[in-house]
Amino acid sequence: MxxxxxxxxNDQVPGITPSxxxxxxxxxxxxxxDGPFVVAQDTPGAITIIGRLYDGAGNIIxxxxxETWQAGPDGSFxxxxxxxxATADGYDSFRGFGRCPTAxxxxxxxxxxxxxxxxxxxGSIEAPHLNVSVFAxxxxxxxxxxxxxxxxxxxxxxxxxxxxxxxxxxxxTLVAVPEPEGQLRFDIRLQGERETVFFDL
Amino acid sequence: MTADVTTSLTVPDTGKLVLPSYERPAGLHPPLDFEGxxxxxLRHPKQPLVLLPHRLTEVTGPLLGDQLIADTDSDLTTQHxxxxxxxxxxxxxxxxxxxxxxxxxxxxEIWQTNAGGRYRHWREHHPAPLDPNFDGxxxxxxxAGGRYRxxxxxxxxxxxxxxxxxxxxxxxxxxLFGRAFTQRLVTQMYFPGDPLLPIxxxxxxxxxxxxxxxxVAGFDxxxxxxxxALGYHWDIVLRGRGATVFE
Numbered sequence: 001m002x003x004x005x006x007x008x009x010n011d012q013v014p015g016i017t018p019s020x021x022x023x024x025x026x027x028x029x030x031x032x033x034d035g036p037f038v039v040a041q042d043t044p045g046a047i048t049i050i051g052r053l054y055d056g057a058g059n060i061i062x063x064x065x066x067e068t069w070q071a072g073p074d075g076s077f078x079x080x081x082x083x084x085x086a087t088a089d090g091y092d093s094f095r096g097f098g099r100c101p102t103a104x105x106x107x108x109x110x111x112x113x114x115x116x117x118x119x120x121x122x123g124s125i126e127a128p129h130l131n132v133s134v135f136a137x138x139x140x141x142x143x144x145x146x147x148x149x150x151x152x153x154x155x156x157x158x159x160x161x162x163x164x165x166x167x168x169x170x171x172x173t174l175v176a177v178p179e180p181e182g183q184l185r186f187d188i189r190l191q192g193e194r195e196t197v198f199f200d201l
Numbered sequence: 202m203t204a205d206v207t208t209s210l211t212v213p214d215t216g217k218l219v220l221p222s223y224e225r226p227a228g229l230h231p232p233l234d235f236e237g238x239x240x241x242x243l244r245h246p247k248q249p250l251v252l253l254p255h256r257l258t259e260v261t262g263p264l265l266g267d268q269l270i271a272d273t274d275s276d277l278t279t280q281h282x283x284x285x286x287x288x289x290x291x292x293x294x295x296x297x298x299x300x301x302x303x304x305x306x307x308x309x310e311i312w313q314t315n316a317g318g319r320y321r322h323w324r325e326h327h328p329a330p331l332d333p334n335f336d337g338x339x340x341x342x343x344x345a346g347g348r349y350r351x352x353x354x355x356x357x358x359x360x361x362x363x364x365x366x367x368x369x370x371x372x373x374x375x376x377l378f379g380r381a382f383t384q385r386l387v388t389q390m391y392f393p394g395d396p397l398l399p400i401x402x403x404x405x406x407x408x409x410x411x412x413x414x415x416x417v418a419g420f421d422x423x424x425x426x427x428x429x430a431l432g433y434h435w436d437i438v439l440r441g442r443g444a445t446v447f448e
Contacts, residue, residue, distance in 0.1 A: 014297065014299075014301075014415070014436060014438050015229075015299065015411065015412060015415060015438060016224070016226045016229055016299050016412075016438050016439065016440055017386065017388055017415050017416065017437045017438045017439070018229055018230050018231065018388060018407040018412050018413070018415065018416060019230040019231060019386060019387060019388055020231070020374075020387065020388045020389040020403060020404075020406075020407075020416070021238075021387075021389075021403060022374065022376075022387050023374065024322075024324055025312065025320040025322040025324065025325060026312065026374070055243040055244050056242075056243035056244070056245075056247075057243050059243075061244070063324065067385075069258065069261075069262060069263060069382050070258065071257065071258065077257060077258075077261040078264070079261035079262065079264060079380075081221070081260055081261055081380065081381065082257060082261055083218060083219055083220065084218070095263060095264075096263075097262075097263035097265075118256065118257045118258065119218050119257075120218065120256050120257075121217070121218045121219065121220055121256070126256065126257075126258075129258065131258050131259070131382055133382075133385060135387060136244060137240050137244075138238070138240030138241050138242075138243070138244035138245075139233065139241070139244055139245075140230070140231035140232070140233060140235060140238065140241065140403070140406050141230045141231060141233060142385065142387065143233070143246060144253070146253075160254075161251075161253065161254075164251060164252070165251055170248070190243075190244050190245065190246060191243060191244065191245060191246055191247055192247075195246055195247065195248050196246075197248070197251055198246045198248075198250050198251070199250055199251050199252070199253035200225075200250035200251065200252050200253060201253050201259065201382075201383055
């Protein structure tokens with residue numbers, strides 16, 4: 001599918017609109033006030049993901065935006081295109097979307113539930129993960145990464161995406177680090193030493 | 202745990218999971234490393250991007266069209282007691298995918314400067330006046346035909362320090378979700394005939410001239426309201442789904 005003509009295949013089909021940077025002034029409020037809270041903090045099983053966004057000089061990025069998308073704890077998605085169908089609770093039980101602008105110290109936080117593992121078309125199993133988008137001034141397009149869980153050694157070792165990254169040091173940039181207080185740390189480095197793995201989506 | 206996954210999460214009828222795959226528009230989007238835009242220097246990954254196949258997490262995405270959106274969310278001129286300064290404009294169009302299908306019930310977010318080229322943001326230092334009656338933030342949900350419509354104020358150009366005498370052409374930022382993680386798009390809408398477009402590094406970071414023009418709205422006399430507001434038409438096209446490709 002790579003390299004299909006994006007200019008449009010006939011007069012009725014316009015080409016894809018190009019990406020442009022969010023710039024430094026993204027201050028969009030979502031229609032709801034709880035962007036970083038995929039679930040409320042006091043939800044049973046809630047986990048807190050914290051991290052900082054860094055540039056290639058090791059400086060924090062205070063004008064970035066982090067978005068996360070993930071399955072629910074049972075591996076289902078609040079989405080009709082999940083061909084496995086709706087969960088017993090319907091599609092509205094868990095909407096796995098989080099959004100958090102980075103603070104003046106470059107930090108962000110997402111409160112959510114740990115997702116379940118996912119089947120794939122070729123029969124392998126994807127380990128629990130969050131898809132993460134990073135937007136910022138200086139990024140002409142978003143960059144996309146994934147966060148995996150440190151307590152899933154066996155599942156991570158079999159994950160087809162992690163397995164596609166040859167170097168262990170690179171692979172480890174996608175696995176969160178447990179913090180003493182039970183939070184998970186997922187720092188994102190756009191460039192430089194320990195640069196996070198980003199994906200061609 | 203793994204055994205449960207294979208039995209309970211596979212399609213019951215066939216045992217096979219069949220997913221759509223989204224178009225990969227090679228070379229369309231701007232490069233992450235772009236010399237003309239200084240801030241990309243320390244913010245672009247230097248390692249090659251790793252190919253991510255389109256699986257469940259990629260072909261699904263947040264469906265935000267069910268949120269309560271107030272009428273004033275899409276009319277940026279009525280969010281305060283008084284009317285904002287500047288030229289009133291209507292910006293309307295459709296959200297489509299590259300297969301030509303409209304994208305209904307999807308959230309469209311916009312943000313922009315006021316008429317004087319000033320953002321309402323704590324980090325903004327441009328010495329142009331703030332307008333107490335203008336926040337510059339809007340949102341709308343597309344209808345069944347993928348249509349959206351905003352009423353706002355013509356934004357101004359502003360200086361941005363990227364290079365000597367650098368001015369951004371007037372633009373409106375657009376943020377779109379579509380219906381899949383792969384379709385997420387943040388872009389900018391520009392205005393036709395703007396003399397700053399040929400010398401703006403961000404606009405010209407898109408290498409294909411036709412693709413650049415797709416970021417420029419068209420003046421539309423049909424959309425223009427007599428004695429009231431100028432109309433601009435702008436369609437936004439997200440990545441489409443090809444036929445199902447997985448076996």
